[in-house]
Amino acid sequence: MTERVLILGGGFAGTAAARALRGQGLEVTLIDQRNYHLFQPLLYQVAAGDLQAEAIATPQRRLLRGGLHFRLGRVARLRLPQRSILLDDGDILSYDYLFIALGTVTNFFGNAAIANHALQIKGMEAAEAVRSHIFSALEAASHCTDPAQQQRWLSFVIAGGGPTGVEFCAALLELLRVVLPRDYPELRLEDLQVTLVQGSAALLPGFSAPLQGQAARKLQKLGAQLRFHTHVQGFDGQMVQCQPDPAIPARTLVWTAGVTANPLAATMPGARGPGGRIIVDPHLRLPEYPEVFILGDLACSSNGEFWPQVAPFALQSARHVALVLQSQRQGRPLPPPFAYRDPGSMAVIGRFDAVCEIERWHLHWHGWSAWLLWLGLHLYHIIGTRNRLLTLLDWGTDYLRHSAAVEIIRSPPDSSDP
Numbered sequence: 001m002t003e004r005v006l007i008l009g010g011g012f013a014g015t016a017a018a019r020a021l022r023g024q025g026l027e028v029t030l031i032d033q034r035n036y037h038l039f040q041p042l043l044y045q046v047a048a049g050d051l052q053a054e055a056i057a058t059p060q061r062r063l064l065r066g067g068l069h070f071r072l073g074r075v076a077r078l079r080l081p082q083r084s085i086l087l088d089d090g091d092i093l094s095y096d097y098l099f100i101a102l103g104t105v106t107n108f109f110g111n112a113a114i115a116n117h118a119l120q121i122k123g124m125e126a127a128e129a130v131r132s133h134i135f136s137a138l139e140a141a142s143h144c145t146d147p148a149q150q151q152r153w154l155s156f157v158i159a160g161g162g163p164t165g166v167e168f169c170a171a172l173l174e175l176l177r178v179v180l181p182r183d184y185p186e187l188r189l190e191d192l193q194v195t196l197v198q199g200s201a202a203l204l205p206g207f208s209a210p211l212q213g214q215a216a217r218k219l220q221k222l223g224a225q226l227r228f229h230t231h232v233q234g235f236d237g238q239m240v241q242c243q244p245d246p247a248i249p250a251r252t253l254v255w256t257a258g259v260t261a262n263p264l265a266a267t268m269p270g271a272r273g274p275g276g277r278i279i280v281d282p283h284l285r286l287p288e289y290p291e292v293f294i295l296g297d298l299a300c301s302s303n304g305e306f307w308p309q310v311a312p313f314a315l316q317s318a319r320h321v322a323l324v325l326q327s328q329r330q331g332r333p334l335p336p337p338f339a340y341r342d343p344g345s346m347a348v349i350g351r352f353d354a355v356c357e358i359e360r361w362h363l364h365w366h367g368w369s370a371w372l373l374w375l376g377l378h379l380y381h382i383i384g385t386r387n388r389l390l391t392l393l394d395w396g397t398d399y400l401r402h403s404a405a406v407e408i409i410r411s412p413p414d415s416s417d418p
Contacts, residue, residue, distance in 0.1 A: 002027045003096040003329070006085060008075055010037050010060050012314035013296030014101035018068050020322035024329075029069040029093070031085075035060055038124055040383050042391075043312060046165055047121050047130035048255075049404035055390035057124060058383045075102070078267060080289050094186075097325060100268075101295040101318075104309065107260035107275070117237045119254040121164060130254060132409045134172070136253055138179070139409075142186050143310070154191050155250035158241045159232040160257035161198030162205060163347040166215055168256065168348045169196045175404055183407075195225040195248055196367070197232055197240075199257070204347060204355070206308075208364045211355040218349040232257070259309065261298055273300030282337030283324045284317055293321040305340070312343050340405035342413040346374050351399060 003026055007014045018030045039056035045277035046053050060070045071093075077086040086093040108115040119130045134156070141153035156176075158169050173194050182187050196203075196219065202212040203219075203226075216226060226243055232253070234241035240248040244363045261276030269288050272277040277300035278286065284299055286292040296314035299307060307313050320338045327334050344358035348371065356370035357363060376393075382388050394405035 004094065005097045005099065005325075006093060006095040008032075008085070008099060009101035009103055009296070010034065011040070011101060011296060012311045013103075013318045014099065015060070015063055016318035017099050017101065017295060017322055018064060020319055021325070022067055024326060027069070028067075029071055030060060030064060030252065031073055031075065031087070031093075032060060032072045033072070033074040035070070035072050035376065036124075037063055037383065039387075042123070042247065042382075043121050043127045044168040044171060045132075046124070046127040046406075047168060048175050049131050049134070049344070049406045050171055050175070051391060051394045052397045052406050053124045055130055055387055055394055056382065058387060063383065066068060074367045075264060078264060079118050080268070080292060081202060083291070098289075098292045099295055099321060100264075100292065100298060101314070102262035102264055102298060104259035104261055104275070104297045105263070106255065107258040108255065109258065109399050111234065113234045113236060114253070114255060117235045118159070118253040119147065120255045121168060122259070128410055131406065132176070133252060135407060135409050138184055138187070142184050146398075151191060151193075152251045154187065155193040155195070155248065156252045156254070157248055157250045158194070158196045158234075158254045158256060160255065161196055161200070161203040162228075163345075165196060165198075165256040166203050166219065167348050168254065169194060169219055169224055170222060170348060171218070173224060174351055177223070179404060179407070192223070193225065193250075194223060195227060195250075197208075197230050197242060198227070199228045199231045201228055206345075207345060207355065208357055211357060211364055211366060214366050215347065215349050215355055218353060218396040220264070253274060265298055278410075283334060284321050284338055285324075293325070295321060307340050308342075310345075313340055316340060346370060346377075348374055 005026050005028045007018050007030045010030055014030055015037050018028055021028045036057040036059050042056045045051040064070050073087040075085055076088040084092050086092055106120045121127050137153045139151050144150040151183045158165050176192055180187050203215045204212050230245045231243050233243045235253045240250050240253050265276055265278055273279050278294045278298050279300045279302050280294045281287050284293050295317045297309040301307055323335050346354055346356040348354045352368055352371050354370040355366040379388055382391055397405045
């Protein structure tokens, strides 16, 4: 009887694992609540209007052609002792091997007020909602007669100075600096306020100090106000409460300050690492259930090694578990324990500018060449010729014509909007 492999999650790790198992005599089914694979590193560009969402989304069934299966659905419960899972439609699927690559969700650290009123960039719908809100705010400001309220509409606060926060801040500033004088002549550019709030002493934690400084200088040059050693404590849709700094009058808070493990991870046995990540054995298996593999953002090393929650780690973990499973089934010795090989880090800090470091080669640089490397790598990793062409078209509109690729308000304004 053909052995069954279920893969939960269609992100980088899950999709790569499924494709790595193609042709190995297994019945492989990938399960996801959405029918597309999303190139998440560019979601912030969807939020800033630089890309249409379809440019970074690829249908899963297209990726899984050639002997792999897809099931649209949400996992309601894991039944590890019975080697089965329960979907929210009531179907029970059994397995011989289970790959869990469910990723993370936005972490609001238990703050209900922020969770209820802030925007976040985690998923296609969320990114499009951010873009729609930005243009809704400009429309509201354009006919607002109350100067205080107009200032709130023109104030944008970003919480979190990691790569997503920094890249989105730069993209937002460049968008607004072009759109305001061209399409909203009734608004003044000097009334615009974009504030990036960071809890630590520097942006881009994990990057070298010179690159952190370069990112801060570039954002300030673009017009950002930076608040370090500051934490967002609350948001009611009108005022961003900060500690220890004063509150910021604003109608927009975009939260990029952290992620936590998918809630299903909390139902699994075993120890936990930071952010609710699941501690695995040296081959990314759940110690209590060696037929269960943990991939991508959910996996946490048992020996203290730091595994970043980034696409390269997800892809490397997928390739490793595919090799481990093949060795197990064929009765061969297992490959060496998983070891993450860091290819480097980069972040865009504005038009034709980026910071990049490859630690194993002791390289740290920024500017035009770093941006070109970022551009080439992202185009290479976007799946599908159609998506690459759409991305190039949108970037051409943005970089050459100085115009946002998407300025459409798709989601309705909040009920509290005027």
